[in-house]
Amino acid sequence: MLSDHYNIEFNKKVTVSGSMYREGDFLLCHDDASDDRAIAFILYLTEEPWLKTWGGSLDLFQTIDSEVTHRKKSIYPRFNSLVCFKVDPNVTYHQVSEITSNVERLSINGWFHSDMFKHEPKLIAEPKVSLAKHMKFYSIGAHSYLTEFINHNFFDQKLMSNVQQEFIN
Numbered sequence: 001m002l003s004d005h006y007n008i009e010f011n012k013k014v015t016v017s018g019s020m021y022r023e024g025d026f027l028l029c030h031d032d033a034s035d036d037r038a039i040a041f042i043l044y045l046t047e048e049p050w051l052k053t054w055g056g057s058l059d060l061f062q063t064i065d066s067e068v069t070h071r072k073k074s075i076y077p078r079f080n081s082l083v084c085f086k087v088d089p090n091v092t093y094h095q096v097s098e099i100t101s102n103v104e105r106l107s108i109n110g111w112f113h114s115d116m117f118k119h120e121p122k123l124i125a126e127p128k129v130s131l132a133k134h135m136k137f138y139s140i141g142a143h144s145y146l147t148e149f150i151n152h153n154f155f156d157q158k159l160m161s162n163v164q165q166e167f168i169n
């Protein structure tokens with residue numbers, strides 16, 4: 001059925017995992033493209049009704065020339081509902097927004113695979129600006145702004161360079 005709908009011939013491989021997102025959990029924007037993943041699926045096993053104020057939406061993004069332009073759609077989990085989409089590299093970008101309440105977002109999710117798909121591994125580009133360079137743009141204005149919500153201990157120059165070094169490593 002799914003095969004007819006998408007006009008894709010699946011191979012025998014299906015990847016399945018169970019996911020549980022709890023308060024503070026989220027999944028950053030990505031496109032799922034890897035190896036022979038063809039169709040992504042998510043079966044939601046959340047309590048009903050799921051309130052929008054709890055976060056946890058599956059957000060789908062619009063892209064133009066592989067660049068994300070805006071959020072196209074937000075799908076909130078519904079018990080026993082199945083969401084599927086074709087894995088399209090640099091196109092089917094999506095994320096799970098942060099869970100903002102003390103609830104569990106349970107799902108069974110994975111991919112149907114196909115020999116018709118062979119996604120190239122992505123090269124992660126080196127950051128164009130080194131972290132050390134950012135330090136030069138750290139202005140007095142930025143400092144007074146940041147002190148509103150960052151622990152003052154983190155403004156210690158020595159600690160700052162240690163943290164930066166950790167990230168570089």
Ligand SMILES: O=C(O)CCC(=O)C(=O)O
Nearest residue numbers: 032042058094096107109
């Ligand atoms: O749980 C969802 O709604 C999406 C999960 C997802 O995108 C993934 O696991 O790759």
Ligand SMILES: [Fe+2]
Nearest residue numbers: 030031032094
């Ligand atoms: Fe995904």
